[in-house]
Each structure stands twice: as structure tokens, then as C-alpha cells.
Amino acid sequence: MITGKQKSLSDIREILAPYHKVLVLGCGTCTTICFAGGEREVAILASALRLSDKKNGIERQIDEFTIQRQCEWEFLDEAADKIKSAEATLSLACGVGVQGIAERFPKAVSLPGVDTYFKGIPQEMGVWSSRCLGCGDCVLALTGGVCPITRCAKSMLNGPCGGSSKGRCEVLPDRPCGWQLIYDRLANLGKLDTLEEIRPPKDWSTSHSGGPHTLVRPDLRLPAVAAASKITDTTIKEEKGKGH
């Protein structure tokens, strides 16, 4: 899941300052399950805004609505009328949703009510942690199912560095050293010999270092659309062993 955290009320008030008819739009997927922007959070935030507006003598209409997903047109279209009639839409989705609104409704003001973090898992009640940075070239087969790119603060492929102490990372001492986790997993699997090999420099072009990406599945495209389109797939990898 994509994780996010609602911005502070004061930040949101600042963002909304120029607008007097605002739609608070929730998202029923990732930000719902990380309690940042689902129906419940929309209701709480809308009430808080109404209260603070009343206290501060601000005349502003705050509407609420939640759709299943803000990252897909068909769901966004369910909120079309509300988005179009609002002066601004405060999205409680991740950054994809905020941009989805902006793209689908060119005249709409689309504002972020959530700071988007990482792709991660709820590790316990009320705690989420990152597991994947979406580098586009998964190495988990070599590292016992623990991601060194995400879980090592230095994204080392030949870790651990000298800052690993008693299983902890010196950068964030309350966090485990990703390479200790990898070591322990491979030890459990009887595959420690995997670590003896030197891993060459990574091809980062499949990550954001290669620029914004577009992933294309020709087999799923409508032939007529595909024929008329100039979209290219940026996720096609360099031949292995020709790392640059």
C-alpha cells in the first residue's frame, strides 16, 4: 500500500486560505487503510475546518465526498460535478490522486491534504514502514526477500556498512539494519554463500533516476489507440551485463 499522513490543520488552512467553496475529497483505497484520507478522516477534517472557520470568522462552504480511488478516471468521474462546482478540491488521496484530479479536470484547483510517503506495510496497529521504493529492477531474489534498496539507508548492494550495530542502523537507531535482516534471512535459508558474490553497480535508469516513467503493455492496448499514439515504454531494461 501507499502510505500517507494528513497535513496539519494549520498547513491545510493556509493552503485553503484563498478559497471559499471547498470540496474535501477522500480516497477509499490506500489512504483509507492508513487512516489518512478515507471517509472517516474526511468527515473529521471537514468538521475541524468548519469549526476553525467559525472561530476565525471565515465564511466558507466545506463539502465532503469520498470515492473508491482517485487514481482512476472512472472513479474520479463520480465526483465530477462536485469537483467542478467547488472553487478548490482538497484531496486526501496520495499524490497520485491529487494529480489525477488536476489531469482529469483541467480547470479544477487540486490541492494536497496529505503528505505521501512510501509503499509499505502496516507493521503493527498504528505503525507503517517502508518496503519498496519501486526501483524497477527487483533484487529480492538475491537478498532473502528483504530489500536492500529500501531498508538500507544507503541502498547498498554489498552491505552492511560499518554502521551496523547490534542489529540496528546507526542512521536511525530505532530501525533495524536492513543488511542484518538480509543476513539473518539468508542464514535461516542456508544461503549465506549468496553474499560472497560482488554485486555490480545497479542500473538505476529504471528508477526515477531514469526520468519519469511510462509502462506500456502492448497486449492490453486498444489497437486503434496504440496505432495513433506515440507513447513509448521507458521501463525496457538495458541488456544485463551492459551496466553503465
Added chain:
Amino acid sequence: MKSGTNLEKVLAAGNFAVTAEVGPPKGTGIAGVQKKGAALRTCCDALNVTDNQTAIVRMSSIAGCILLKQLGAEPVMQMVCRDRNRIALQSDVLGAVALGINNILCLTGDHQKLGNHPTAKSVFDLDSIQLIDVLRRMRDEKKFINGEDISGEVPLYIGAAESPFADPYEFRIIRLGKKVKAGADFIQTQGIFDVKKFAAWMEQVVARGLDKKTHILAGVIPVRSAGMMRYMKDHVPGIDVPGELVARMEKAKDAKEEGLQITLELIEQVRKVPGVHGVHIMAVGWEDIVPVLTQKAGLLPRPTV
């Protein structure tokens, strides 16, 4: 000879090498580096110039190396992967060699969160082992990472660091093997205080034949106060300080004198450990103790090779 540097010659001739560290200033003044360089030049075979150590912005390592060269001291340029991608790293290697800097120590680098610009974007395009491998290929195959040819020779003496007591302890010797396989000609270790534990680690080094393939320089940190000794014991990953050393520093009437004594004992002890080919003295902020230490430890004069 891979590089023809003084450090390489000293080690190749079977001498017990001495290196020390010179940290560049947080500014543009050159007097500090010159003073340290002048004091350490004759008592060491080469001097490491740190690369924004602990992620604190300082004068660049390459500039510090040039200042040392102007004094007649031989530099070891430290190079971290935190701030430069493969394009900049390779470019700086070419520049360093062009300027006559041929000892390069490859490090992954301290994370910027621990330094004075914690909001910086990190690079970490390569890690230390990959950097060693890149330098070896630049030297031996005259190739960049992308396989393209380099014009001109790239004589390098390639160094790496190793922290024998960082965790997971059992993996450290394997990781050292990876560094040696990648092309590390010499290794400077993290500061050693527990010589017994270090000797046990060195036994593994020797058993794997790594001491024949690389030169291990044991790290020594002169400590001048009980507080500093305790801090290292409690807070620095990979540094193992026996309680008895803390107690000695605490009881000492003259902490500096006791620290000097302890350091001399450590040098004497690590020198006897089979497979150790030198010491690397990290006297951060106490550089003027290095001439005293080397003299009292019987490491002077340095060999002319």
C-alpha cells in the same frame, strides 16, 4: 608496481607502514592543513585526507591532497559514495591522477543524516565495494564502468576501510574478502582497542590468505580523555573498548599522558599480531601527538624507498 606511490613501495618492501589522518578545514584557510602536514610528513608514509567526514562540509579531499603534496607529503585521497554518482567519481579519479594523487581510499560514506546537512539528497549510486572494483578496472583495464576506454595510464594504489567488530560479526571477514577480491591493495581498519578480539579476527584473515593479497593497517585512535574513551565505547558502532581501558583513563591524573601510554601499548600489541602490516593513526583534533607517538613507538625514521 601498480602506482609507484611511497605507501605502495613501503608496504611492498615489507616495512611496517604508518599512515595518519588530516582533516581539511571548514573554510578556505590553508594554514591548518599545512601545519598538520608539516608536522606529520616525516613521521608517516602517507596521510589520508578525509572526504567530508561524518557528512560535515569541509574543503574537498582533492584540494587537501594537493596542499599536502605542495609540502612534500604523500596524500591518500578518501572518496565517499554519498555525494557523487559514478560520473563524478570517475571524473575525480582522472583529475586526482592527473594531479599526482595516486593513493585512493574507497568508502561508502557516513549518511548525511548524521552530519550538518541532514536535509541533503543522498547519492549512493555505488557502494564502497563497487567503487573499489571500478578503480581496479580503471587501472588494470583502462575502462570506465560503461566499458569505454580511458586514455592515458591510471596508476592507482587502492585502499578500503574495514570495521572488524561491526555487526554481523561473522560476516565481516567475508565482506573483507569481497573488498580484497574487488581490488583493495590496502585496508585501514576502524580503531582497535580490544587487541585480543582483533587478533582473533586477524587469525581468520590469515587463515583465508587475505594478508597475502592485501596489506592490513590496524586503526589506532589516540584518546585524550576518559569522556572520549567512554563515548567511543558506548556510541561508536564497531569500536569495542574494554572496560579496563575506560577505568585506566578515569583513574589517570594526567589523562593525556595516560592516553598516550595506552596508544603506545596498542601500537606495540597490534604490531605483533601476525598479518598486520602497519598502523593507521586517527588523531582527530590531536594531530600533534602523532610525531610523539611514532617516535616513542620506535617507528622513526620512516624508511626511504
